[in-house]
Amino acid sequence: MTKASILLTGAGGQVGHEVNRLAAARGCALTALTRQQLDIGDSEAVEQIVSRFRPSLIINGAAYTAVDRAEQEVEAAMRANRQGPANLAASCHARQIPLIHLSTDYVFDGNKTGPYGEEDPVAPTGVYGRSKWEGEEEVRARLRRHLIIRVSWVFGPHGNNFVGTMLRLAAERDELRVVADQHGCPTCATHIAAALLTLAARISKGVDIAWGTYHFCGMPATTWHGFAETIISEACKIGLLDQAIPVLPIATSDYPTPARRPRNSVLDCRRILETFALKSPSWQEGLTTMLQGVTK
Numbered sequence: 001m002t003k004a005s006i007l008l009t010g011a012g013g014q015v016g017h018e019v020n021r022l023a024a025a026r027g028c029a030l031t032a033l034t035r036q037q038l039d040i041g042d043s044e045a046v047e048q049i050v051s052r053f054r055p056s057l058i059i060n061g062a063a064y065t066a067v068d069r070a071e072q073e074v075e076a077a078m079r080a081n082r083q084g085p086a087n088l089a090a091s092c093h094a095r096q097i098p099l100i101h102l103s104t105d106y107v108f109d110g111n112k113t114g115p116y117g118e119e120d121p122v123a124p125t126g127v128y129g130r131s132k133w134e135g136e137e138e139v140r141a142r143l144r145r146h147l148i149i150r151v152s153w154v155f156g157p158h159g160n161n162f163v164g165t166m167l168r169l170a171a172e173r174d175e176l177r178v179v180a181d182q183h184g185c186p187t188c189a190t191h192i193a194a195a196l197l198t199l200a201a202r203i204s205k206g207v208d209i210a211w212g213t214y215h216f217c218g219m220p221a222t223t224w225h226g227f228a229e230t231i232i233s234e235a236c237k238i239g240l241l242d243q244a245i246p247v248l249p250i251a252t253s254d255y256p257t258p259a260r261r262p263r264n265s266v267l268d269c270r271r272i273l274e275t276f277a278l279k280s281p282s283w284q285e286g287l288t289t290m291l292q293g294v295t296k
């Protein structure tokens, strides 16, 4: 890959921000575009940008990620999550550029016992999951040289996420009530960014790699309640909170939301480990590092 060769979309998001930051720290040449600079749902804009920057790889960090709002804003979700990747894949195909695209654990319905493998049948339970699945299919149909990386429960130092919400609520309330019957794997955006740049470096060597779909998430699996308990106790240790408040487990039925979420969306990450030696990172380590950054 020549210098200035990676084009990153969705640079203002949790993952996009971390990809941009890590690339700069590693001296990796990357052009980062926020939604304001490139709307991936606009095919002409995508074409213009790709012909202007002539990247040798695109990483798509852009997505519509408001899971509940998507139930109402179907068109907006489909534009970003289905049409966007379709536009990127078409432009990549025209110039023989590979694409790394991100997807989600919410393509699954959660009825399986045990972790989901890449080949397990999908059955999204809401508009967001369906739009992401359709986006995956658009990429597969248009471009052989793609990597689709499904991640889950993303949190990071930049942007809105569960960690920020728990810290805010803990400062306002006497107790937290958090869903304890949805199982999944929190994943730190910094760890995702590092994995994406490792994959980009592998692609840049020019040899044909095992293109396709991979799962990548933090370990160990937990519930939103387990995640919240760890957030509160870590925040206390670091001095972000004066005292630990009780975190009470509740059922999904006690916290109705517009979008139905899978009860189990734990991802089996053996394929990415065996193929690219990318090990599932500890989300607890990612959390601690993130919270330490908040105190600075």
Ligand SMILES: NC(=O)c1ccc[n+]([C@@H]2O[C@H](COP(=O)([O-])OP(=O)(O)OC[C@H]3O[C@@H](n4cnc5c(N)ncnc54)[C@H](OP(=O)(O)O)[C@@H]3O)[C@@H](O)[C@H]2O)c1
Pocket: 009, 010, 011, 012, 013, 014, 015, 016, 034, 035, 038, 039, 040, 041, 061, 062, 063, 064, 065, 079, 080, 084, 102, 103, 104, 105, 106, 132, 150, 151, 152, 153, 154, 155, 159, 160
């Ligand atoms: N967040 C999670 O928990 C989670 C879980 C599983 C998978 N994922 C997947 O992981 C990837 C990264 O997620 P994330 O957490 O970094 O999301 P995020 O923080 O919501 O960032 C997504 C970025 O994409 C931008 N965007 C939205 N529509 C766009 C468009 N049409 N053109 C260009 N940019 C657009 C957003 O801009 P605005 O902010 O201005 O809208 C935002 O900056 C996504 O593919 C997502 O589906 C996320």
